[in-house]
Amino acid sequence: xxxxxxxxxxxxxGTRARRAAFxxxxxxxxxxxxxxxxxxxxxxxxxxxxxxxxxPMAVEVHVHDxxxxxxxxxxxxxxxxxxxxxxxxxxxxxxxxxxxEALSDKVTVERSAxxxxxxxxxxxx
Numbered sequence: 001x002x003x004x005x006x007x008x009x010x011x012x013x014g015t016r017a018r019r020a021a022f023x024x025x026x027x028x029x030x031x032x033x034x035x036x037x038x039x040x041x042x043x044x045x046x047x048x049x050x051x052x053x054x055x056p057m058a059v060e061v062h063v064h065d066x067x068x069x070x071x072x073x074x075x076x077x078x079x080x081x082x083x084x085x086x087x088x089x090x091x092x093x094x095x096x097x098x099x100x101e102a103l104s105d106k107v108t109v110e111r112s113a114x115x116x117x118x119x120x121x122x123x124x125x
Contacts, residue, residue: 001029001064007049007057007074015046022061026125029063034125037103038068041121044096045072052076053117068123078117081109 003025005018022042026035042061049057053074062069081097101107106122 001025002060002062004058004060007046007053007059007072009050009053009055009057011050012047015043015050018046018059019043025061031063031068031125034123038123038125041100041103041123042070044100045070045119045121048096049074049119063125066125068125070121070123072119073115073117075116078109078111081107 005021007018008014019039019042023035023039026032026038031038042059046059049059049072053072054076055074057072057074059073060069060071062071097107100121104121104123106120108120110118110120112118
């Protein structure tokens with residue numbers, strides 16, 4: 001299963017719609033036991049993109065053999081994941097990233113000419 005949605009900066013209503021579509025997709029493909037945790041990760045990723053990223057943006061979900069990969073691309077400034085994780089848990093920024101990291105198998109942040117900021121998350125489902 002491979003699904004891709006576009007995102008727009010500041011479109012919080014769109015994130016709600018994408019989260020609902022994500023839940024339906026998970027249920028449709030029999031991944032009901034992991035809907036809550038995977039939807040939390042998905043929701044944090046797309047909300048952060050819409051809040052901090054720049055257009056064009058997209059989120060892609062790939063599921064195969066009990067694994068899920070969520071990839072979010074945006075054209076905004078990127079961040080250093082290691083530095084973000086060193087912040088105190090009580091600070092305003094970074095709590096969503098801590099949630100994502102805690103519920104995921106692997107989180108990577110990449111920068112390139114083609115993808116100024118790409119966040120990839122791998123989960124077992």
